[in-house]
Amino acid sequence: MEIPFTTLPRRDTGLYNAKLGIWLFLASEVMLFGALFSSYILLRVGAMPGAWPHGILNVPVGTVNTLVLICSSVTVVLGWAALKANDFAKYRKIQLVTIACAGMFVCIKSYEYYDKFTHYEVVMKDGRVIDGHLVAKEGGGGVVDGRRQPPEFIVLHGVEFAAELKAAGMAKVPLIERLEKQSGHHLEHKEFRIPWAETKRVQNYGPWHNTYLAIYFTLTGLHALHVIGGALVIGWIWGPGAAMWKTDPERYTNRVEVSGLFWHFVDLVWIFLFPILYLL
């Protein structure tokens, strides 16, 4: 006996097996991301008053990325509709846009990650704090006794302020603006050449920097993995897997539909991520 309803829908459920399967899978994905969103809420509500950072992400860049994903969501439907209308060539063209959008999203996200990993906060032994982007690390380096040695100098482009300023209350404005408001004068952006020996703590804005960045990297990282995975599957169906269109077009269209459903879910997650991480 062959497994029934692999391609055609069962009458009482109106679904073929894979479509039910992907909906169930998405239900579990909702619980996965739901748990992380809940964690975000719990961490944010439990944070010390004023300690939750605002405005350290670039909103225009995030907006562009949101538009890129929305665009891909449209094209993934149009591609499936083209197949339903038996227009394979049109599907090929439209779905290429979906894959390109996925690639673009990942590139923009990588740029944002890079920006965070090269953004340093240096606490000096005298209590000053220098916050800025890495220009260069000079001297030092090398490996002694299996441990990587620090550089002699770290060069940052950014601003300098007193430590207590940063710990003081936070408003919903970007860091520099806020600091300027509190210190009452314009903070000058310039290059600092900092001797490593005078630093107490050098840390970039990675997930270890604070719980906001921790949940930011976890949520967006997991989401990016979903984007990459979805793009690989859609790309495989679009490219090497397209031979099935000639042998079993019904089933091929189903595959495009199921991968599209997953893609919509991935986009939907981002629609929630963008406001909670960038705007609120």
Place this chain on the structure above:
Amino acid sequence: MSLHAPEHKHSEHAHGHGEGDPHHHDPGFWRGYVFSTDHKVIGIQYGVSSLLFLLFGFGLMLAMRWQIAYPGKPIPIIGGFLEAALGPVAAGGVMTPDLYNAFGAMHGTIMVFLGVVPLGFAAFGNYLVPLQIGAPDMAFPRINMASFWSFLLGGVIMLVSFFIPGGAAQGGWTSYSPLATMIPTNGQTWWIIAMVLIITSSLLGSVNFIATVIQLRAPGMTWMRMPFFTWAQFVTAFILLLAFPPLEAAAVMQLADKVLHTSFYLPTGLMAGGNLVDISGGGSPLLWQHLFWFLAHPEVYVLILPAMGIVSEIIANNSRKPVFGYRSLVYSALAVGFISFIVWAHHMYLTGMGTKISTFFQTTTMIISIPSVIILTCLFLSLWGGSIRFNTAMLFSLAFLPMFGIGGLTGLPLGFNFSDIHLHDSYYVIAHFHYVVAPGSIFALFAGVYHWYPKMTGRRMNELLGKLHFGTSFVFMNLLFFPMFVQGIAGMSRRMSDGGASYMVTEATADVIGRLSKAIIDANIGISTAAFLLGLAQVPFIINFFYSIFAGEKVNSDNPWEATTLEWQTPTPPPHGNFATAIKVYRGPYDYSLPGAARDFVPQNEPVRS
């Protein structure tokens, strides 16, 4: 196991046959037995590996029981081996507290995630659900295979973690942060990676089960004609599908805490070894507990629902009566499934989460006991007026009822937050959940093995060895777990590697509250003896299991127990594709002793004569 080849003897059949032809060509050894996509082979793979994991997890417990009864004395027989394999943590064959913690964490993890759940859900479910609904296979056979291999890889990583520097995870099976994060060895990292694989496996499995039950029921197999076993598996699959992902999220965050030094679960001002830990802080230890128990309480119902399904099939079959209140059973199982998602924080009364939240969870906990009691009552009432056949499977099923009853009822004082304050984290808790899982679930699983063995192999298991296995297991299970209630009520904490000896009453401190009397601590020796004897009681089962494959009494019919459900209406063992001809269902699952029928059972696929 040689008898489960999905291939057919007619290997001269070449390609080109229609897909509907049950005479598939020989898939060869690797595709037939190892990387098989046949649900029956995968079920047996799950079954054998989870039985081995159960035995191993039991062995860990035996070593711990020795340490509890005779603290600081070298472990006999395996002590030398432990020292050779694990090094200084078992110096001189004596179990150090570190090793005790590692064994404790791994005993819980292995028994729950690699033993009972895969046996009850994945093994029995895989083998039986497609057969019981008249399907040729699972809806997604290749995903089914991926599920098993992901599970096995997770299990192997879990086992390998014993041998990494510092040994396996020591934070308990609950892995509470910050403790689990701050232990400076890599055991916890390995535990998390293994858990992620196991979670992936259960996700793939549960999607498959639900899709199979919804899509692949044979014509005429309506929802209310499904055997209760399949209903139980269906509800279990939903619990796994929706409860496991939050633990996956939790595990990812704990992994980040461990590897990337984030602070999801680590609060500001955390001290370790007298020093302030160099972390950003701001995290919440309670977050881990919420996410963990959001899985781990529904998980309890994952442990028990398949067991209830097995027991109801066996009781209906061996009392030659329909189960009492089939619809009540189904609706109760569904209710248990739903409510199991809103009881989790009754594990957290002592965390200081607040009395209002405690009250909410106390209420839901009391509510969930109602459908559980309905199920148990229906199973008891099913016996009334039956002509009962006391074979081994039935004996285990009958023992399940009072044993699960004890386990369930002793859970009520833990569900009330005021009595939980005294009993929390004591041996009472251990006794309670072991009554549910060991003489409860595991007895039902044994019953299932004895009951379906003839279908899987074409041979029966030996009844004499079976009854020996049952009788001894029953006695020693109770001698093992019942005294723990007393120890727990006396205040004995569950996590002490010396079995409470450091809290022993001395002359000077007699009458001091919070100290344990000698009688309570000496009960450890009796309990441990019962544990070792329980281990010996499994020897007849192991012999029986392997001996009967080759020399068991052959069954002379495809339906040796004269059962009604569809899995007995197939050839024995069922071939690839399961049913020789298209199957159609005409009646409910338990048409036993129908008035006016020629025999005392009428299979589901027998047409109703008008």
